[in-house]
Amino acid sequence: MANPNMKHPQNVAGSWYCTDPDDDNGEGCIACNVCYTGAPDFFEEDEDGNAFVKKQPESEEDKELCMEQLEACPVGSIGFDG
């Protein structure tokens, strides 16, 4: 589960987030590019290739797409608060 206390500072406000690469629980982004390739409308890479949420999903279809990225993230770096 992504650590809600280690959110990437560039996440747009809202329930979906990516965690900071410095998360010492080992769940920080490793810049694998899965999420911002799979759902580029919602995830973007920062200058180091680490992901943040640039737009919150609203429709069920968009939430489903983001959930697919959450499940595909190899380090559990994507989360949502509900």
Ligand code: SF4
């Ligand atoms: S899928 Fe996970 S590890 Fe890969 S870029 Fe996105 S948040 Fe980072």
